[in-house]
Amino acid sequence: MHVLEISNFFIRYEMNMVLTGRLKVAEFARKQHERYWNLYLKGGGKLSQVENPMILRSGYGIADPQEKEPQIVSVCDGCDSNIVEGQGMLDWGSINLHDDSVCISKYVRKDSIKKIAGEQ
Structure with a gap:
């Protein structure tokens, strides 16, 4: 899958979440869009794997108790x-x-x- 396709997916997802009033999910989608857009700008092309949001630092996984x-x-x-x-x-x-x-x-x-x- 191309990085730009993922970035565009998150833009559409953010808009849908804003329209339905789910602002926390929309904020997560905006952050993911920015992440993939920056990867695209740096010359990243195709992705072989997409990280699971549960294991990302900014994802929805269990919070690290050492994080402030x-x-x-x-x-x-x-x-x-x-x-x-x-x-x-x-x-x-x-x-x-x-x-x-x-x-x-x-x-x-x-x-x-x-x-x-x-x-x-």
Whole structure:
């Protein structure tokens, strides 16, 4: 299977999970997409095996008791949840958002006035 195919699969999966409200699973899919996309950019072509998420450090497997709990860096102004170390974030000075289209969309909608074009 080609790395780009796997990356595209995770994009579609993330969108489906966001639409159904399963944000934790969507976040996992986004991380996997980024992982395979970076592998593609580095010149990775075909994969002979795909790692089982149960054994990945960031997968759903049993947590290692020696791992420390990630530190909270900030609070997302879009979804109002914590941004922890290791997560992608957008920093605009006093505004912090998860690097996620859902959070960006929520923030823009909260901080704007909805109108219909051409009407007063």
